[in-house]
Amino acid sequence: MTSYKLTYFNIRGRGEVVRILFKLAGVDFEDQRIEFPDEWMEYKAKTPFGRLPILEVDGKQLTESKAIMRYLAREFGFYGDTNWGRSQVDCVLDMLEDFHVDANKMFYAQAEERDRIVAEAKVRSLEILANLEKKLKENNNGDGFFVGNKITIADVLFFCETFFVPALTGDKEIIKGFPKLLALRDRVGQNQRIAAWVAQRPQTAF
Numbered sequence: 001m002t003s004y005k006l007t008y009f010n011i012r013g014r015g016e017v018v019r020i021l022f023k024l025a026g027v028d029f030e031d032q033r034i035e036f037p038d039e040w041m042e043y044k045a046k047t048p049f050g051r052l053p054i055l056e057v058d059g060k061q062l063t064e065s066k067a068i069m070r071y072l073a074r075e076f077g078f079y080g081d082t083n084w085g086r087s088q089v090d091c092v093l094d095m096l097e098d099f100h101v102d103a104n105k106m107f108y109a110q111a112e113e114r115d116r117i118v119a120e121a122k123v124r125s126l127e128i129l130a131n132l133e134k135k136l137k138e139n140n141n142g143d144g145f146f147v148g149n150k151i152t153i154a155d156v157l158f159f160c161e162t163f164f165v166p167a168l169t170g171d172k173e174i175i176k177g178f179p180k181l182l183a184l185r186d187r188v189g190q191n192q193r194i195a196a197w198v199a200q201r202p203q204t205a206f
């Protein structure tokens, strides 16, 4: 049996989508959480590129969150059934990545820059959400999943980001203006395996 170990910080961040994929697939993994900053500096020196997450598959290390999620989605059957379907999944994953442009700015911002960056993040996030809803409607009029007729990694990453975007933009209600996206979030959250994990996962701020 393949052994899996995910190393990430004790936050949801870029690691949670990977954890949810394991739960969705019903596959065991070791969920190693490094305390930041206490354990990190010593641990960082031992990592290939000084960043987390890292997935170990039978002892082999894979870095980059998108490479990890794509690898597992292919392994577990959550990446679309055709080449076109996979390209549509990729399209949504890349649209979602745009939220991180502002997140990175926020991470490195000086205190006096924060209000401006939050305001800009809100404008851009509304645009990204509108485009995501448009994309969702291309498939089953937006009443199913982003691609095909079953959940894929695109829906799982979207689910994770919808909890992060309110924090990024300072607007807890930001998703509410997008009814199809809101319903998709509920659909994903109601998946029994995902709901069970969300109920029992460690509670962290982000």
Ligand SMILES: N[C@@H](CCC(=O)N[C@@H](CS)C(=O)NCC(=O)O)C(=O)O
Pocket (backbone or CB within 6 Å): 013, 014, 044, 050, 051, 052, 053, 063, 064, 065, 066
């Ligand atoms: N492109 C990378 C970014 C990884 C990244 O920036 N990781 C952050 C946490 S989300 C990190 O390790 N920060 C600690 C540091 O840079 O020392 C990925 O998607 O995995």
